[in-house]
Amino acid sequence: MYELGVEQINCNGRLIDLPSLEVVRPAPKMPSDANIDWLLHIYFTRREFTRCRRLIERELNRHLNPEYLYFVQGLIDREEGNNIEALRHLQKSVELNPRNIETYKEIGRTLYLMGRFSQALGVFREAEQRSSIKDHEIYHYLGELLYRAATTQTQSELARQQQDESRSYFELAVQTGRKQESYVRLAELYRKDKQYQKAIEVLENCLHLTPENSEVLIEISVLYLKINETQKAHDRLAEVVGIERKCSPKGLLAFGAILQSRNDVDGALSKYSQIANAEPEIAELWNNIGLCFFKKQKFIVAISSLRKSVWLSPLNYNALYNLSLIYIALCLRKLDDMENAFVALERASSMSVGPQGGGRNPLVVLNFALFCYETGRLAMATEQYNRFMSQAQDLLLPTEYKFQATKLKSLLRISSQGNGILLDPMDSEESDLGRSRTTDLPPDELPLEVNAVVSQN
Template sequence: MASADEIVCNGHVITLPTLEVVKAVPIMAAGTNIDWLLHLYYARRDFIRCRLIIERELHRSLNPEYMYFVKGLIDREEGNNIEALRNLQKALDLNSKNIETYKEIGKTLFIMGRFNQALDIFREAEELAPRQDHEICHFIGELLHRSAAAANQLTIARQEEAEAKMYFEKAVQAGKKLESFQRLAEILRKEKDYARAIEVLENCLLLSPENIEVLTEIGVLYLKINDSQKAFARLSEVIALDRKCPKGLLAYGAILQSRNDVDGALEKYQEIALTEPDIPELWNNIGLCFFKKKQQKVIAAISSLRKSIWLSPLNYNALYNLSLVYITAQQYASAFHTLAAAINLRKDSAECYMLLGICLRKLEDTENAFKAFQRSSEIQQQQSADAGRNPLVHLNFALFCYETGRIALATEQFTRFVSSSQDLLLPTEYKFQATKLKSLLKIPTSNILTSTPTGAASDAIDATDSQHIGTGNNSSGGDGMSNNSVDDIYGIYGVKRQAAGNKQELRNTKARALATAALAAAPTTSSAEMPLEVNAVVNA
């Protein structure tokens, strides 16, 4: 007869281990550790067999940490985040130094939207980790990036954004995680460090050479630095990989538009409209294509731009471009309201205030027109050269001041126009207008109006042409030095005017001038077509 500590099994007497033996040395027979089998079924996503093994072995196992861990992962995969959190916490109680358990708890909290708790967990994991872990760094950077976006104080937001950038850089150095490269490039782009953002994404292509999203982003960033050739090459790869990629087609069409291939751009935009017609930037670009055609389709342009604004009421580019079309169509009241909305979105836009002054002048509100021109000049002076400068702001203000009898102020603005244009290759239209105004103001000859810069200045013509330009009074001709001469030169686009001729010739000149101005009204990268911001909004 077997004693109380012995049992008979299959004709053999087996001695049961005492409780003290189990606590001191949990000796397990060979083959009883089934963690490998559990991991195998989980890797195959055979969750039913995983649960059967866990239910059968959980209370018999001497070390159920991994079972609780896998059970938590399965619960999270099935959407039961609360139960997953409980099981992962049980696994953590059994082994408080397991970094993987900390990471999975942090990921679960992240999925549940409990970002502050997730950040605390990942920071604890960072302290316990023996070496730099790319996954921990990525999630800390992601959580800090989200916190910075939701911060109420600008100082705190900048600090968290800088810390997030640091952690994404650590994640990129510690491991090859695609999302880390993309997030770091996003922050660099926000800081307008486009060259480094391109470098980061080019390294990202080593991990995924045919990633359409990364290739498209690289193409857009090349547009930002005015390298349309490399942008065209990258976007061609996108089109070859996916002919229906809306973002790639939109950027590709913008490049064609910048090369004056309006029909080719409209063809690409039409392909986008068949699949995703509700993209605001798409209709903005379509409106500019109609405006750029040889026979201007102003009504179609206005309709397209208004649809863009209807889809995105806070779209600054569409509001600005619509105001230019309204001015060209001589609908100054509509342009005034559109510009007011654009100024509410960007109060530091010198061109918007310049166009507002044009509208007010046309509406015979001279006093407020002067205030608008004055504000545009002040903003222009506050902006640095890198931020973009438009000499036409000062030229238009000078023209307005001369028309209203402010000769001293007109001379001052003309001088600023000359100084701001020293290292720029001015278009002929600018020089034509400035020369006539210089004669009226009796200003000594300036080299900028009589000679053309060479060398490095030839690269600056794109920067000049890419500025926003307005429209003006094109009513009468006559001699340039007559009493009506100021009205003759008051071309707020800076367009070339005829010194003399009949009205029909002046109308033809006006039509050509407005066509030129339509291109300058919305530049892209290397030619006067769309605002540079339009290239940014191809991230639809």
């Protein structure tokens, strides 16, 4: 830098000294062996890919270590949708430096985007072995890939092992990092195993990362519905309404289910109508609408709604078994359609414990037992009661279900010693208090399933 001489000007008869001016000299040229990785990184983060390519092309021939150049070139290729070239350049980078874990991770991500999941799994396993630190990104992708493999696995035992290993990796991911996707996926696995309380705890921790995440709040409310904590579910949904003016269909469906469980049928229908206007092709929506109209004694509309639910999801046993309950109500009103009711409820009961049912639903079996009693099939009623008790002994069920079961037990005059019935802890003081000696079970007392937004998986 150098200074010019001091100059003066005449302003209204006065001499004023002008400030000295500094002239900036041109920047010196960088030597040919200088490291320009920092400049390449700046261009890449700015998404100035054209400048990146020019710089890489210029430097590849004279750069002492082109590892980073190939690495960035691979990322650019992937951003532009050229995954084959991306893999080729990333492979060159890892050959120059096999200890760079980031390159392995980018190769794994690229394979994942290409749908080569088994190869991606192998790359991330190798990255895990080579990494000297606990890397939450590696754990997340391993969990994701194993979970995907489990869902497509034909052998049930192997699928279970892969799912357990997937959950272990997601647990490591949330312990070592703060990635929202890991929390959500871990909660999904807990929910699939019906460990609803653990799923809630995981999502509550996720809220520390994103306190106003409406999707997470809705999922928490759905899980609270699963364990019959309707007030807590309502509180979480109220937060969603406070965050955003328009609630998602999933949130509205959960809100409607809560109102429905509190016998606010009109309020529930108002929520469901908002969903029907936006996304009418939801099987659970029409299932719940059908139950609302059944509560309002509008049987034809209820049947039409449930039939639409079955049409949208033919293997949805909730809608099938709710439809059978309405047939029961109609049959008991002398419409002579008892056989259709029996067939529908028997089918729903058989599906509730099979692969289609995705797990146990003792409520279906209890309703089938009640129906069998009402139609004089006492032996089958006893058999279905036994199934209900064996399935429900380790589950948290609403008091209404227990009350109906104890009432049926007394009607069938089942003895825990005489008939070898499998009983649970409710078959004690609480059972005696709720025991009824009536000889009829009106259809209005049958417990109906309100299938909220959550699936049965």
